[in-house]
Amino acid sequence: DYTVLKDAHFGARGIPQSQTEAVLEEWAGELGTDIRRGWEFRALEQDDDGVSVAVAGPGGEHRLRAQFLVGADGGQSTVRAAAGFAFPGTSATRGMYLADVVGCQVKPRPLGERLPGGMVMAAPLAEGIDRIIVCEHGAPPA
Ligand SMILES: Cc1cc2nc3c(=O)[nH]c(=O)nc-3n(C[C@H](O)[C@H](O)[C@H](O)COP(=O)(O)OP(=O)(O)OC[C@H]3O[C@@H](n4cnc5c(N)ncnc54)[C@H](O)[C@@H]3O)c2cc1C
Structure with missing residues (x-):
């Protein structure tokens, strides 16, 4: 919340990404979230009760089962493609x-x-x- 700052806001925006991630990870942990780094989503299968997900983790391929799957895996989302969602936007033109x-x-x-x-x-x-x-x-x- 930048309104709590009395001066210019640049210092807040200049916080290193690694520090922001550490704060968010700690908060997520307090909320009971199980964050697994180094795991990659590969494929999904949906049925009436939920979704089965194939992931590659440190020990090889695994299957996970959940009621919902939320894809937050960026602009080239593998989850979006696997779930069959269209991409109605325009592709990026500049990297x-x-x-x-x-x-x-x-x-x-x-x-x-x-x-x-x-x-x-x-x-x-x-x-x-x-x-x-x-x-x-x-x-x-x-
Ligand atoms: C140089 C640069 C400057 C930018 N500046 C700004 C700015 O000033 N303001 C602004 O609003 N936006 C800015 N952006 C854009 C902003 O960073 C993105 O819009 C934003 O990060 C997108 O967030 P996201 O969570 O959707 O995806 P991402 O941040 O891309 O996160 C996706 C995550 O999913 C993970 N992932 C991908 N595939 C898989 C998979 N198969 N299995 C498991 N995990 C996977 C990735 O490793 C990543 O951690 C900038 C981007 C760049 C590159």
């Missing part, structure tokens, strides 16, 4: 890359430049850590 990098001496700080081939931005996040964002014109998303 952007973001990395939080240690040991990069970016000058000036922050940096933002539009160039004939694209654009680059870099901003300090914390001591020794810079966020670098790059966009290359004409390079479709991978």
Whole structure:
């Protein structure tokens, strides 16, 4: 809630992704959520009582059973395709890359430049850590 801040909001938006994820993961844990990293959704089968899901986990392939499956797996959602939902939007035409990098001496700080081939931005996040964002014109998303 940015309204609790009395000054400019940039500092709040500049929190490293890893820190935001840690806060959200702790909260989800308090709510009883079982977060499993390194597991990949592969396929689903639906019936009247629920859904069976094939996943690849650390120990190989597994099957999970649940009443519902919610796909929150991004723009190229495998869950959406497996469930047979149409994609009525338009496909992405431009890819952007973001990395939080240690040991990069970016000058000036922050940096933002539009160039004939694209654009680059870099901003300090914390001591020794810079966020670098790059966009290359004409390079479709991978
Ligand atoms: C450089 C950059 C800058 C951006 N800046 C902004 C901004 O300033 N403001 C803004 O609003 N948006 C911004 N966006 C867009 C924003 O990041 C996305 O719209 C948002 O992250 C989409 O969230 P999501 O949860 O739908 O998907 P994602 O964040 O893509 O999350 C999907 C997750 O599902 C996982 N996954 C994928 N497939 C599987 C599978 N088969 N099994 C298990 N897990 C799977 C992925 O590993 C990922 O963790 C930016 C994006 C980029 C790349």
